[in-house]
Amino acid sequence: MARVALLAALLAACGPLGGLPTLQAPPPTPAATASNGACAPTIARQRPPEPVVEFLRAGASPQPSYEQFVASFAHANWAGNDAFWVGLPADGVIRPTFPPARDAGWKLWSYATAPGDPTSPHYGSYPVTASARRLDGPTPAGFVAAFNGASMTGYGPGFLATGLTFPIPGCWEVTYRAGAGAGGTSTFTFVLEVR
Secondary structure (H helix, E strand, C coil): CHHHHHHHHHHHHHCCCCCCCCCCCCCCCCCCCCCCCCCCCCCCCECCCHHHHHHHHHCCCCCCCHHHHHHHHHHCEEEECCCEEEEECCCCEECCCCCCCCCCCEEEEEEECCCECCCCCCCCCEEEEEEEEECCCCCCCCCEEEECCCECCEEECEEEEEEEECCCCEEEEEEEEECCCECCCCEEEEEEEEC
């Protein structure tokens, strides 16, 4: 039981899990900034769909029971829609180092859930990219999204180990896009406060 609690704490600290056992919260909507000018990051606390839950649980060691694993979602912050699910920091805030080093990208557990077109030329796969813009000031160049290592493009459907590097602190809106070959919704947008 201690290992399950430790696993839940570690996953929550990295922002890879979230939600309650049912999807009662409405899908998050990107917020520019709060009325007081402060950043309003995405806090959704949704529960990802079963394929995402089972993928994450299968990777846990030792593997917790389904009930134990689902209970660990209560303190995390997953957000998503028909195309993507992303494990966000519990408070919506990331604290990378500045200036960012080449490998200082903030890691988010991401999962592309949009189905792929099984016919040629896609054969079930589609490219995934991410872009970002700053909501509380000018957007400088330098945002980098790397998927499953150093690739600027990931491929769905499935798990995407995602590293985001922001050039400066601020309130950032990030959008994931599923390219040609994806069925259903093709984008998902969320807001992070970068300190």
